Amino acid sequence: MIETFKNEVAEGLNSTPKTLPSKYFYDKKGDALFVEIMNLPEYYLTRSELDIFKNKTQQLINAIDLKPNTYFELIELGAGDGLKTKKLLDLLDKQNFVFDYFPIDISANSLNLLEEDLASTYPNVSVKKKQGDYFEVLASLKNSNKPKVILFLGSNIGNMNDQLAKQFIHNLGKNLQHGDKLVLGVDLIKPKEIVLPAYNDNKGITAKFNLNLLNRINNELKGNFDLKQFKHQPEYNEKEGIAKSFIVSKKNQHVEIKALKKTYNFTKGEKIHTEISRKYNDSIIKNIISNTQLTIEHKIMDSKAYFADYILTRS
Numbered sequence: 001m002i003e004t005f006k007n008e009v010a011e012g013l014n015s016t017p018k019t020l021p022s023k024y025f026y027d028k029k030g031d032a033l034f035v036e037i038m039n040l041p042e043y044y045l046t047r048s049e050l051d052i053f054k055n056k057t058q059q060l061i062n063a064i065d066l067k068p069n070t071y072f073e074l075i076e077l078g079a080g081d082g083l084k085t086k087k088l089l090d091l092l093d094k095q096n097f098v099f100d101y102f103p104i105d106i107s108a109n110s111l112n113l114l115e116e117d118l119a120s121t122y123p124n125v126s127v128k129k130k131q132g133d134y135f136e137v138l139a140s141l142k143n144s145n146k147p148k149v150i151l152f153l154g155s156n157i158g159n160m161n162d163q164l165a166k167q168f169i170h171n172l173g174k175n176l177q178h179g180d181k182l183v184l185g186v187d188l189i190k191p192k193e194i195v196l197p198a199y200n201d202n203k204g205i206t207a208k209f210n211l212n213l214l215n216r217i218n219n220e221l222k223g224n225f226d227l228k229q230f231k232h233q234p235e236y237n238e239k240e241g242i243a244k245s246f247i248v249s250k251k252n253q254h255v256e257i258k259a260l261k262k263t264y265n266f267t268k269g270e271k272i273h274t275e276i277s278r279k280y281n282d283s284i285i286k287n288i289i290s291n292t293q294l295t296i297e298h299k300i301m302d303s304k305a306y307f308a309d310y311i312l313t314r315s
Contacts, residue, residue: 006221010260013272018264020213020247022159022275026107027216033209035081040205042197046083048307049153049185052300053087060088061095063298063311064149064181071098073141076151077134079103082114084153086121093122100126104137138175148176153185155307157288158278165278165288173292176314182294184310189241189279194306199234199243199277207232210245210274222258229253233271241279246271285310 012019038046111129130137210232214225236243249266298311
């Protein structure tokens with residue numbers, strides 16, 4: 001893992017413009033900061049999808065077309081703390097559905113905390129945690145030939161540009177069989193007055209989350225980033241429906257990363273692109289899945305129509 005981190009940091013900082021992968025937000029400190037972000041008043045995304053899973057749980061189950069007496073595998077990509085999924089697990093458990101829950105996440109810390117929580121809250125639910133790359137884990141599960149329901153929630157797909165998202169969904173579809181389901185949670189296109197504060201909260205938690213990437217480089221790759229000399233900067237293009245996060249250098253400066261055996265120069269105002277957060281509508285989703293064998297069966301929205309969970313079926 002450390003070699004991959006090292007290689008991807010080197011690749012990003014050697015690029016023009018500079019970039020850093022958003023997946024490295026999530027170490028132990030990053031996990032805790034993101035939990036704080038999800039509870040912020042400005043961060044509508046979690047509340048919006050939670051609204052669906054809390055108040056439209058039966059509608060979700062009906063849309064996925066689950067049967068209590070037919071075994072299936074419930075597989076969640078990027079499970080995190082399982083906040084929303086617990087609402088689904090609760091009703092599935094109460095209605096005596098027969099299934100195994102496979103939470104997949106890059107963060108071992110998140111998986112361990114989720115496993116402990118579910119063991120006490122839902123002792124009857126079979127939890128089989130899997131740490132690692134989504135597709136490696138899915139490939140290992142594909143051979144089971146059991147019906148599968150994939151959860152890819154939180155608009156995590158929005159962290160990819162459209163080309164990467166198309167490839168991701170294409171690869172995902174290849175790991176599914178006829179009749180398997182995908183629940184794809186996406187943030188819908190909205191005015192900047194709603195979107196931008198979600199990535200720039202008044203308490204500065206999102207800024208700490210973004211800058212924690214530099215902290216990780218300092219700790220794990222022996223870098224000497226002075227976090228006080230960099231700032232968090234979000235931007236949102238309402239017409240495109242794309243929000244981006246940047247780390248911006250406050251002055252001309254040099255940063256050494258010993259593990260990479262290199263010193264990087266930053267000019268005042270220079271940006272490091274760390275995250276994209278795509279917003280969607282029906283036409284964008286149809287384009288994303290155009291090169292797959294997945295078809296849209298249902299679209300379930302929260303009470304404010306901020307967020308949607310699309311139910312896709314593998315043909």
